Amino acid sequence: MVTLVDGSEASLLQYLAKLSGVDKVGADQRAAMLGTRSIKTSSKSWAIDMAIRMVDLTTLEGADSEGKVRAICAKAVRPDPNDFTVPSVGAVCVYNDLVKIARKNLDLNGGSHIPVAAVTTAFPSGRASMKVKIQDTRDALTDGATEIDMVIDRGAFLSGKLGLVFDEIKAIKEICGERAHLKVILETGELVTYDNVRKASFIAMLAGADFIKTSTGKVTPAATPPVVLVMLEAVRDYYLQTGIRIGVKAAGGIRTTKDAIKQLVLVNEVAGPEWLNPQLFRIGASALLNDLLMQRMKADTGYYSGSNYVTLD
Amino acid sequence: MDKSPFEYAPAPESRALVSIKPQYGLFINGAWVEPKSKTKFATINPATEEVLSKISQASDSDVDRAVKAARAAYTKTWSKMPAKERGKYLFRIARIMQERAREFAVLETLDNGKPIRESRDVDVPLAAAHFFYHAGWADKLDYAGLGSNPKPHGVVGQIIPWNFPLLMLAWKIAPALATGNTVLLKPAETTPLTALLFAEVCQQAELPAGVVNIITGDGATGAAMVNHPDIDKIAFTGSTEVGKLIARSIAISGKSATLELGGKAANIVFEDAPIDEAIEGIVNGIFFNQGHVCCAGSRLIVQENIYDELLEKLKRRMSLIRVGDPLDKNTDLGAINSAAQLAKIKELSISGDTEGAFRWSPDCSLPSKGFWFAPTIFTGVTQSHRIAREEIFGPVLSILTFRTPQEAIEKANNTPFGLSAGVWSEKGSRILWASKALKAGVIWANTFNKFDPASPFGGYKESGWGREGGRHGLSAYLKGAK
Numbered sequence: 160m161v162t163l164v165d166g167s168e169a170s171l172l173q174y175l176a177k178l179s180g181v182d183k184v185g186a187d188q189r190a191a192m193l194g195t196r197s198i199k200t201s202s203k204s205w206a207i208d209m210a211i212r213m214v215d216l217t218t219l220e221g222a223d224s225e226g227k228v229r230a231i232c233a234k235a236v237r238p239d240p241n242d243f244t245v246p247s248v249g250a251v252c253v254y255n256d257l258v259k260i261a262r263k264n265l266d267l268n269g270g271s272h273i274p275v276a277a278v279t280t281a282f283p284s285g286r287a288s289m290k291v292k293i294q295d296t297r298d299a300l301t302d303g304a305t306e307i308d309m310v311i312d313r314g315a316f317l318s319g320k321l322g323l324v325f326d327e328i329k330a331i332k333e334i335c336g337e338r339a340h341l342k343v344i345l346e347t348g349e350l351v352t353y354d355n356v357r358k359a360s361f362i363a364m365l366a367g368a369d370f371i372k373t374s375t376g377k378v379t380p381a382a383t384p385p386v387v388l389v390m391l392e393a394v395r396d397y398y399l400q401t402g403i404r405i406g407v408k409a410a411g412g413i414r415t416t417k418d419a420i421k422q423l424v425l426v427n428e429v430a431g432p433e434w435l436n437p438q439l440f441r442i443g444a445s446a447l448l449n450d451l452l453m454q455r456m457k458a459d460t461g462y463y464s465g466s467n468y469v470t471l472d
Numbered sequence: 473m474d475k476s477p478f479e480y481a482p483a484p485e486s487r488a489l490v491s492i493k494p495q496y497g498l499f500i501n502g503a504w505v506e507p508k509s510k511t512k513f514a515t516i517n518p519a520t521e522e523v524l525s526k527i528s529q530a531s532d533s534d535v536d537r538a539v540k541a542a543r544a545a546y547t548k549t550w551s552k553m554p555a556k557e558r559g560k561y562l563f564r565i566a567r568i569m570q571e572r573a574r575e576f577a578v579l580e581t582l583d584n585g586k587p588i589r590e591s592r593d594v595d596v597p598l599a600a601a602h603f604f605y606h607a608g609w610a611d612k613l614d615y616a617g618l619g620s621n622p623k624p625h626g627v628v629g630q631i632i633p634w635n636f637p638l639l640m641l642a643w644k645i646a647p648a649l650a651t652g653n654t655v656l657l658k659p660a661e662t663t664p665l666t667a668l669l670f671a672e673v674c675q676q677a678e679l680p681a682g683v684v685n686i687i688t689g690d691g692a693t694g695a696a697m698v699n700h701p702d703i704d705k706i707a708f709t710g711s712t713e714v715g716k717l718i719a720r721s722i723a724i725s726g727k728s729a730t731l732e733l734g735g736k737a738a739n740i741v742f743e744d745a746p747i748d749e750a751i752e753g754i755v756n757g758i759f760f761n762q763g764h765v766c767c768a769g770s771r772l773i774v775q776e777n778i779y780d781e782l783l784e785k786l787k788r789r790m791s792l793i794r795v796g797d798p799l800d801k802n803t804d805l806g807a808i809n810s811a812a813q814l815a816k817i818k819e820l821s822i823s824g825d826t827e828g829a830f831r832w833s834p835d836c837s838l839p840s841k842g843f844w845f846a847p848t849i850f851t852g853v854t855q856s857h858r859i860a861r862e863e864i865f866g867p868v869l870s871i872l873t874f875r876t877p878q879e880a881i882e883k884a885n886n887t888p889f890g891l892s893a894g895v896w897s898e899k900g901s902r903i904l905w906a907s908k909a910l911k912a913g914v915i916w917a918n919t920f921n922k923f924d925p926a927s928p929f930g931g932y933k934e935s936g937w938g939r940e941g942g943r944h945g946l947s948a949y950l951k952g953a954k
């Protein structure tokens with residue numbers, strides 16, 4: 160493995176200083192152009208099934224209960240009860256006190272292959288002591304989470320304490336070890352500039368992230384096409400330097416099949432087709448799944464059915 | 473890169489929207505008339521070589537008829553009409569162009585070979601924008617800072633190229649009408665169809681007869697226009713070679729002229745450039761419209777210390793360019809406009825090989841029918857190679873390097889042309905310094921091939937005379953304007 164930084168803040172800063180800037184106008188323009196790709200017929204069907212397999216079916220509300228989690232777990236395994244050709248989703252994503260329930264219900268429904276992702280490190284704000292963040296993560300792992308969605312300390316990032324951001328990610332990665340995949344949430348809506356998004360993406364990758372993730376879903380804007388574009392460029396460039404492919408998770412604001420297909424086009428033409436699988440690209444969503452199912456029915460039957468023909472959750 | 477499992481299925485735009493007549497006459501004095509020459513020639517779809525229609529060859533006497541119609545319209549109607557009424561016609565034309573945008577886009581793509589994505593998203597909206605912009609000027613010319621009560625020339629002869637047929641028509645006709653001139657316009661012989669559709673728009677807008685006359689034909693028709701004694705001004709966009717001929721022909725005639733000619737633009741990438749966007753800018757600079765762009769960024773001048781990284785990224789990006797059916801909504805690079813242009817591109821590319829530059833193109837299969845050329849770069853190019861000096865007017869990029877900013881500017885300016893240039897840097901002071909030092913009419917900073925009707929366009933040196941667009945462009949259509 161190529162070591163790009165030696166773990167010291169000085170070497171991190173030296174590495175980040177060499178990153179090229181992002182021109183906002185140009186990045187927006189490129190993302191908009193890729194948004195005009197016309198995906199029809201067979202390619203649309205392929206994209207819908209791939210998008211379903213990439214969904215991290217998510218519920219992250221204060222009101223989440225056992226019943227709610229049970230419902231989304233059943234849906235995760237068999238998104239359309241009338242059509243067994245619909246693939247299962249990529250993962251179920253919940254708060255860490257519900258991990259055990261999610262794991263149990265997935266297994267009961269025949270979904271033992273579907274991982275449970277837990278949001279940790281004082282999600283969504285990340286404002287807690289390191290001790291709490293570590294315990295938060297340990298709890299999730301103990302309960303059976305095999306994917307950890309952590310948040311970075313945006314306050315530290317914006318005040319220039321980049322070493323601190325790096326160290327936190329590294330510490331959580333060490334706890335995850337081989338037991339869980341680590342997804343690092345940048346919360347791009349709070350980082351605001353694309354230069355920051357690129358920088359934060361590299362900090363996360365250098366610190367050991369398996370995935371970089373746009374947002375918590377609690378802040379807008381979230382996974383806008385240009386933000387995902389910048390992150391996909393980052394994983395591509397990291398791969399060219401190290402030979403290691405880091406995944407990207409777009410979360411927040413992707414509600415329609417059209418939005419999801421635009422994301423897949425970005426993956427295909429920015430990072431490259433190697434990223435077009437659930438191991439390297441995920442879409443964090445809840446409402447999206449039903450739109451994908453309705454579009455899938457339309458492709459099969461030729462007409463759109465109403466929302467009562469797909470299950471609520 | 474692996475082959476993608478995500479193959480985009482064909483997504484062709486429908487042709488049903490356009491109805492192409494089997495043959496066309498000339499649009500003179502508000503009506504369709506047959507050419508006195510009785511000669512017709514074919515216009516084809518360069519992507520398939522399918523004959524689209526038969527077009528009239530206007531002879532000297534047809535040109536004379538059109539000039540008489542334009543003169544009569546100028547004297548009797550257009551020059552007497554209050555300026556705000558002229559503006560209304562322009563607004564009306566602009567709205568009709570927007571309403572019929574899809575029709576114009578499909579027709580342009582069929583006749584020219586450019587991708588529908590570009591005709592739909594660039595050519596047609598910009599053409600309508602030019603009419604809207606100039607419509608607003610029509611009744612405000614006294615306040616444009618061009619002198620009080622500026623006067624039109626009268627009858628203007630306009631000759632436009634095949635690379636942006638409708639857009640160049642708009643660049644020409646909109647300011648000419650806004651300033652009170654009447655027009656005789658000749659589209660290029662390989663791309664007359666959108667101009668002929670525009671004639672229908674003039675009828676639909678009930679533009680007074682003779683204010684706009686569209687005549688078709690080859691270089692002989694253009695020469696008849698240039699030499700006609702009753703044309704007051706010539707506006708030409710095309711090759712430097714023909715531009716020089718026109719300048720010679722009108723030298724002692726008293727005619728005014730604006731000439732928008734060739735280019736060999738330098739696209740300069742400094743070490744502190746936003747690299748991914750610079751790659752997009754390079755691609756857009758040379759592969760937009762198959763490189764059939766007078767202001768194309770055809771010379772890439774890169775700082776040596778980022779050359780390897782940039783080249784690797786550029787090649788990777790070029791392998792994503794989708795070449796093929798221009799009507800497919802996902803096509804990035806369409807057909808070369810004509811067999812003659814393809815031969816010219818091939819000839820110059822071969823000179824690159826023989827003079828010692830290195831050619832590279834991504835793997836891409838080209839259709840067997842029609843005129844095609846793969847996106848191509850040449851590395852190891854030096855200032856003395858023909859491909860660094862002559863305008864190729866195709867999807868071929870010559871890459872040179874530099875060590876210091878001064879060297880970049882010297883190389884960029886070392887050309888007989890001076891139409892456009894690009895500067896890529898995240899450093900504001902460097903952009904300002906480079907823009908001042910570059911001898912080019914249009915300079916883009918951290919972008920390329922951006923157009924706006926409010927922004928004047930035109931070149932230094934052999935790239936032409938005068939400006940088009942903006943306030944400066946108005947003055948080219950007004951007598952004695954400052």
